Amino acid sequence: MDVTEKQPSLADLAPAYVRAISPYVPGKSIPETARELGLDVANILKMASNESPLGTSPRVAEAIQAALGEVHYYPDRFALESALSAKLGVAAESLVLGNGSNDVLELAARAFLTPGDSAVYSQYCFLVYPLVVQAIGARGIEVPARGFGTDLDAMAKAVRPETKIVFVANPNNPTGTFNPWKDLRRFVERLPKRLLVVLDEAYGEYLPDDLRSPTVAWIGEFPNLIVARTLSKAYGLAGLRVGFGIAHPEVAELMNRVRQPFNVNHLAMAAACAALEDEAFVAKCRSVNAAGLEELRAGFERLGLESIAPHGNFITVRVGDAARIYQSLLREGVIVRPLANYGMPEHLRVTVGLPEHNARFLEALARALGRS
Numbered sequence: 001m002d003v004t005e006k007q008p009s010l011a012d013l014a015p016a017y018v019r020a021i022s023p024y025v026p027g028k029s030i031p032e033t034a035r036e037l038g039l040d041v042a043n044i045l046k047m048a049s050n051e052s053p054l055g056t057s058p059r060v061a062e063a064i065q066a067a068l069g070e071v072h073y074y075p076d077r078f079a080l081e082s083a084l085s086a087k088l089g090v091a092a093e094s095l096v097l098g099n100g101s102n103d104v105l106e107l108a109a110r111a112f113l114t115p116g117d118s119a120v121y122s123q124y125c126f127l128v129y130p131l132v133v134q135a136i137g138a139r140g141i142e143v144p145a146r147g148f149g150t151d152l153d154a155m156a157k158a159v160r161p162e163t164k165i166v167f168v169a170n171p172n173n174p175t176g177t178f179n180p181w182k183d184l185r186r187f188v189e190r191l192p193k194r195l196l197v198v199l200d201e202a203y204g205e206y207l208p209d210d211l212r213s214p215t216v217a218w219i220g221e222f223p224n225l226i227v228a229r230t231l232s233k234a235y236g237l238a239g240l241r242v243g244f245g246i247a248h249p250e251v252a253e254l255m256n257r258v259r260q261p262f263n264v265n266h267l268a269m270a271a272a273c274a275a276l277e278d279e280a281f282v283a284k285c286r287s288v289n290a291a292g293l294e295e296l297r298a299g300f301e302r303l304g305l306e307s308i309a310p311h312g313n314f315i316t317v318r319v320g321d322a323a324r325i326y327q328s329l330l331r332e333g334v335i336v337r338p339l340a341n342y343g344m345p346e347h348l349r350v351t352v353g354l355p356e357h358n359a360r361f362l363e364a365l366a367r368a369l370g371r372s
């Protein structure tokens with residue numbers, strides 16, 4: 001090798017649009033916090049990543065145990081596709097299983113976007129949308145929010161001739177805002193049929209009965225609609241990574257072409273089948289969550305803090321110097337999510353916990369604010 005030859009920059013090997021990506025920053029993990037702050041993992045409370053404070057259905061551990069003897073085989077999707085198909089009343093051909101719903105979002109981008117295209121999403125949207133769009137070299141069009149919520153009229157007006165995908169989360173993360181389904185339906189109706197609407201319902205299970213999503217029934221009417229759902233939240237399977245998309249069979253087939261053949265692993269699918277069966281567990285998650293949201297909201301009110309009306313399993317609150325408050329909470333072993341990288345430097349996002357978690361967090365927050 002000629003040592004005098006100038007080493008090319010490795011970064012230059014990647015296209016400019018990849019070099020421009022800001023990596024996704026996940027919530028701090030418990031082991032990382034323990035290492036960095038010298039804390040005992042047992043005393044750390046994580047309320048940062050919208051995970052389930054109830055763990056999973058006990059049936060999940062049983063299903064994983066039973067499936068352990070089959071891990072030397074490549075996974076088979078049939079059982080999970082059948083379970084979802086029966087539960088949702090859709091044909092298996094309409095389903096796209098994902099390694100988490102993040103995978104489904106990425107499959108939509110990979111199947112339909114090219115570098116000349118654009119995708120529309122809202123200010124304060126889930127950061128994976130700009131990420132998957134940018135990773136393809138397509139252009140992201142960010143539409144200003146109204147308050148903290150998705151402005152559907154402005155989103156529809158932002159669509160350009162080269163726009164291929166519009167991403168909307170309902171409820172939205174990290175704000176927790178919600179758009180009435182009738183408004184979303186009108187939105188899908190008025191958009192050109194030549195583009196795809198990805199409706200991300202990661203937090204749909206937490207909505208009260210009168211706001212539950214009707215969108216699966218829309219798929220027959222709107223062949224350009226992709227509904228993305230996850231088992232990471234109310235089903236408590238975040239660490240196993242199972243999500244799914246529901247779409248017109250032609251759309252689903254195109255997305256399935258670009259996925260890895262075995263993108264969801266065997267144990268995850270066995271767990272998912274068991275979790276989907278346990279409706280009582282999900283009902284419990286919903287009621288614990290509703291009570292927890294109320295505890296947190298009332299706690300913020302006592303502290304004179306403004307929070308955004310929540311619709312998921314988290315609540316977003318304005319605390320002022322959020323970076324400082326975040327660090328104070330961290331030193332007490334309470335991990336929440338700062339939102340500066342979402343353009344909300346004064347807010348923290350807090351995942352609902354069990355009553356004792358919510359109380360511990362609120363006490364630590366009062367101390368961090370100097371109000372205790």
Ligand SMILES: Cc1ncc(COP(=O)(O)O)c(C=O)c1O
Nearest residue numbers: 100101102126173202230232243
């Ligand atoms: C709005 C939204 N969509 C999708 C996801 C992805 O979840 P997962 O990939 O775990 O299914 C999340 C997770 O935080 C989310 O907040």
